[in-house]
Amino acid sequence: MALVTGIRRRQRIEVHGAVQGVGFRPFVYRQATALGLTGWVANSMAGLTVEAEGDATDVATLIDVLQQPPLPNTRIAGISVCDVALRGDAGFSVRASETLGACAAQIQPDIATCPACLAELFDPANRRHRYPFINCTQCGPRYSIVEDLPYDRVRTSMRHFTMCPACQAEYDNPADRRFHAEPNACPVCGPRLSLWNDQGAPLAQDEQALQTAVAAIHAGKIVAVKGIGGFHLMVDARNDDAVRRLRVGKRRPEKPFAVMFPDLGDVRASCRVDAEAEVLLAGAARPIVLLAHEGGPIAPSVAPDSRRLGAMLPYSPLHHLLMAELRFPVVATSGNVSDEPIVTEEASAPERLSGLADLFLVHDRPIVRPLDDSVAQIVCGRPQLLRRARGYAPEALAAKNVGDGILALGGHLKSAVALSTRAGILVSQHLGDLETSRAREGFRQALAEVTHLTRQHPRLVARDLHPDYASSRAADASGVPVVAVQHHVAHIAACLGEHGLEPPALGVAWDGTGYGPDGTVWGGEFIHLTKGRWHRVASLRPFRLSGGDAAAREPRRSALGLLYAAFGEKAFSMTDLPPVATYTAAELAILGTAMARGINAPSTSSVGRLFDAFASLCDLQQRTSYEGQAAQRFEALTGGGIPYDLPIRAGADAAAPFLVDWHPALEAMLADRHKPADPSAVSAALHGGLVRAIVEVARQVGEHRVVLTGGCFQNVRLTEAAVSALQEAGFTPLWHQRIPPNDGGIALGQVAWTGWLEAKGTSSCA
Structure with missing residues (x-):
């Protein structure tokens, strides 16, 4: 029964979703005041809590406005409303945050500098003119500085900086853009820049530090710059000698470097930028976007074996200041040695980046957690994340029929962790490969953080089926009941999960390697998911990998295995x-x-290794220096070719009723061994043949929803061709957009599959 006296009403409103750190409390304050309502608003463990009292119609109007607030970077997951007793407040206020109750609040990702702050940054009359840490309620650091929830300054690393009277006045003023902007700061009271030499000795501060760093980059020096989520190593992208010196120091001989451009016009001078890519480049997340490289001033050593360039725009005030002074593109690569986590602490930077950086441009705002730059591309006219970190993590995804408290530890490469909560499935930032002790320590810290921030103690832990992954061993040592999820089932569940869907679906899960229940190396799988069960309906015809794991680094070994088979x-x-x-x-x-x-020659059904084998046979690459190098070069070849025949044959047993046979394609390629094969024609023919095989298996299975997942579907050419062919054949294809198709999505899939099993009360079978 509603508690109403006359025409007055008081209601308690809980708003769930990404509503902290986006100016929502000031927005509610202004809306309620304009409507003549009394009461209060506060951050809470649920998200945002409002009590509004006044004319019943006005209270209803406020609720309607909160359903779809005109605020950027805000995501409403739901609103709950109940009547409470009238209190007759004198006015409307912003209250101190509520710290009790179950956590359903979502943490906001770090947001690129907004246009209003940029205008102030370059306005000589503004008191924050050229201040590298300018921000407001619509932009600035968020996840990288959060220590605890609810999101208030005292629970962020900005607690080390006491606001000056001018900043405090802005923070307290409902009419100001910085009303309750938690990272609010200025040159008087906020973080400061310093420049150090390669031994960590201070050389300059503030503007002088910035200008000296700019001069060093001009002179071909490597400068380590502390940013939002860690250090960048920056060097003039036009200076080939400087770029090659950076490659030697990072132990990264060929893998392309990302490039930061001053503005969109500069990106267009080097890359092809369509409308979708422009929106992605300039959006609030500001990821690295992979674009076709068409020339310009970029040095050859920046992307020596790639036709694409990872381009990004400045996203922090410090980057804007640097690029405004430089006016040319710079390499902006993660501040680490290959296979190590990104450096976040200035105190350890000179040691960990010893021999790499000539100078260190640092600041004294602590980074709470490492955040690499996110990486994205455009597929079928839509963004697709390949590395999910700064700007996107830890956005929660809607969980359908998945209970709280399922913690997933992901795989071994491109690691991430995930946890199901009241707010949805929270997926951590990219944590990297768990190959080193430092990487595994970062993984353990991320596990501790995700449970601390959500106040959620896991009741189930999901892991990969592979028993020897570092993540699998961590799961087994957790003391919590463990569910092992087959690698490719997790891939398929991840794609369904990110789209808010459940089985049934036919999953096409193609990658380099995944542990199969039969002890072989899977990677070219067609798996039919139903609610609570999965069945491998087809796979690539297997062949042996000469040298086992070494084949991932030497495509010639995959080719030898294919020829032997x-x-x-x-x-x-x-x-x-x-x-x-x-x-x-x-x-x-x-x-x-x-x-x-x-002996050391395991059987594999991997499409990733099939691509490697054909790249090797075309003599594109016999050894690689980074993951996927040969396959990427093979994909990038342009030209036409009649699709190879990859017929669907009966399998030897029920474990895989159908096999996609690559033998006729190999025979066609080798038809005249004394005539060099045209790699472009071979690439077109193999891609076309694989797409035909996808459609044919889909027809055999008869499932209308077809999921394209796994690292091979980072291949834009393959994905777009498969999506088009499936649509033409009457199927509904799904592909990754918000969660990577590679192993960075495994944790989400592990949570989703475990939740669906639990809801169904069944167990999976192979």
Whole structure:
């Protein structure tokens, strides 16, 4: 029964979603005051809590406005309303945050500098003119500075800086853009810049520090710049000698570097930028966007073997100041040595980046957690994240039929963790590969943080089926009941989950490697998911990987395995083929014996390794220096070709009723071994043949919803062709957009699949 006296009413309103750190409390204050309502608003563990009292019609109007507030960066997950007793407040106020209750609040990602702050940054008459830490309720650091919830200054790393009277007056003024802007600061009271030499000794502060760093970059020096979520290593992207010196220091011989451009016009001078890419580049998240590289002033060593360039625009005030002074593109790569986590603390930077950086441009605002730059591309006219970190993490995704308290530890590469909460499934930032002790320590910290911030104690832990991943061992040591989820099932569940969907679906899960229940290396799977069950309906015809894990770094090994599966021992005499020619006769004899006996030569169904094999046979790449290098070069080849035939044949047993047979494609490629194959035609033919196989298996299974997932679907050419062909055939294709198709999405899929199993009360089967 509503508690109403006359025409007056008081209602308690809880707003759930991403509503903290976006100016929502000031917005509610202004709306309620304009309507003549009394009461209060406060951040809470639920999100935002409002009590509004006044004319019943006006209270209803406020609720309607809160449903879809005209605020950028805000996401409303739901609103609950109940009547409470009238209190007759004197006015409307912003209260201190409520810190009790279950946590359903969502943490806001770090947001790029807004136009209003940019105007002030470059306005000589403004008191924040050229202040590198300017922000307001619509922009600035968020997740990178949050220590606890609710989101208030005292629970962020800005608690180390006491606001001066001028900043406090803005913070307290309902009419000001910085009303309750938690990171509010100015040159008088906020963080400051310093410049250090390579030993960590101070050289300059503030504007002088900035100008000296600019001069150093002009002179070809490498400057380590402390940003939002960690350090960048910055160097003139036009200076090939400087870029090559950076490559040596980072131990990164060929993998492309990201480039920060002063503005969109400069990006267009080097890259092809369509309307969708422009929106993505200039949006609040400001990711690195992979674009077709078309020339311009970029040095050859920036992206030596790639036709694409990772481009980004300045996103912090410090970046804007640097780029406004430089007026040319700079390499802006993560401040770390390859395979190590990004450096976040200035105190440790000179040691960890020793021999890499000539100077360090640092500041004294602590970074609470490391955040790499996010990486995205455009697929089918829509953004697709390949690395989800700054600007996107830790946005929660809606969870359908998934209970709270399921913690997922992801895989071993491109690690991330996920946790189901009242707010949805929270997915952490990209944590990197768990290959080093520092990386594993960062992983443990992320686990502790996700449970601390959400106040959610896991009751189930989901992990990959592979028992020897560092994440799997962490799950088994957790003391919480563990659910092992097959790698490719998790990939498919992740794509369904990010779209807010549940099974049934046919999943096409193609990647480099995933642990199969039969002990083989899976990676070219067609898996039919129903509610609570999965079944492998088809896979790529298997072949052996010569050298096991070494094949991921040497495409020639995948090619040798493919040739051996097709031609037996004859493969080792095909020395006119590029991959075979790279081995000595003695090496081939040893490899032949190992292959015949199955010694360090596991069987695989991996489409990723199939791409590697064809790249090797085309003599594009026999050894690689980074993951996916050969396949990326193979994808980038332009040209036409009649699709190869990859027929669907009956499998040997019920574990995979159908096999996609690559043998006819290999035969077609090798039809005239004495005539060099046209790599462009081979690439077009293989891509076309694989797409036809996807459609044919979909027809055999008869499931209308087809999920495209796994690292191979980072391949834009493959994904767009598959989406188009499936749509033409009457199917409904789904592909990744907000969660990476690679192993960065595994944790979300593990949570979703475990939740669906629990809801159904069944267990999975292979």
